[in-house]
Amino acid sequence: MIFGKISNVFRSFFLKRKANAFLDRPVIEPDVFEYVGVIQFQHQNFKNSKDFHTKILSLVKVAKMEGSQLVLFPAGMNMELYSVPEESLSRNQISKIEDECLKVFSNVASIEKIYVGYADLVKGMKIYHFINSNGKSVEGNIFTIYNVKVAFMDDEIDEDVDLILNPCLTKKWAGDYESFGHAWLYSQQKYSYSMESYMVGDHFTGQSGIYAPIEATESMSGIIKQTQSKILEETLVAKIDCSILGMVKRKKSVKDEYARLLENK
């Protein structure tokens, strides 16, 4: 009896201490940018933006729990809120849906204190969005997270960036090797990390991944992580190390030697 009481006192003391320690602990923001996440998103027309918000928030929470500081969604996220085909929507309606979509992502980014990238798709054109961890949409071509330069995939970017984002809609398969398309190839030619996200389900297929130059991966494949399925939803989280990237880039600094040649027209 006495032993039981003492044991209860001890238990409540330790439980309280543990709870206090958890509550009192200040939220420590990481001071380096290391973990990135890619969402291979299952297409499903949402009835309202509340359901869409719930879905996006749950996916981001999973990525955040695994340490992700930046999450990339695919292209065509605005289409998730279309109630009728795009052809039946006026420019004004499309614009409103884009705003609604941006609000959802901004809210999720601010709640989870995480950077988010995605693209809307309007009449076949990608409209990129990059949202910072305060939930604010950031304008421009190159974004900086700590010291890491991030950009969406575009040949127009001359500046060396560390991480390329490629939100995609769907992919046609010609063979196994097409896994090496787009972002993987960009990583090999620009000596940067890259993230590629696809929409899947319904008639959409794709294989999302996180890539690096082959010289920066232990397997010498350039593939850090790639989804197992081409049709099911998956979340990938991986660590990137831009200091390794720096070494690879320095090794490949031959680009400077060719700069004059490429300037001559």
Next chain:
Amino acid sequence: MFRIYMGSILSSTEFTKFDLGITSDRTLSTIGRWLKVDENGIVFDDSNFNIFQRRWRVPVTLDELFFESSNLKIGTLYNDELRMRDLLLRITEFKIDLIVGYLKSQSYNPYELIASGWGCAQTTGIPTIIVNVTPPENVNYSFFLKMTEFTDGMIVLSDRYTMVTFSAEKKEYTQNNKGQAEK
């Protein structure tokens, strides 16, 4: 249709008639047209007459990369050049029919071949042949195309010798193995 043999000069006797041979041999060849590619550079040898030579160095002008023979305009690229996106995008302005690249690797790595050869073909849209040299003295040949709805562009990933045919005008390409080539 161009028939291109890739491999050693000695093994080429197993094939009949080809328009261009690509090899890393520097031995004499009194018959046929050969592109001889090794660590020093690339030589175009037409029945023992050297018509084109590029030593591996940073070119002063882009013209140094190209030569023309039998209505076939060929671009020559060396190691890192095969992965230089800016350079590859510039090359597309020169209406090239074929790119021949030299790639020296520490060991056989298909990903490196794909990054250099397949990547070059995807970025330029030009058929690309890679002469891949690995220690001690292994030489393998690859042939890549721009992928389409029907092909992933990997025609030959790594063969010691083989023959490919392609039409520069129609842009149709096939690979013939030894048996087919002899028929």
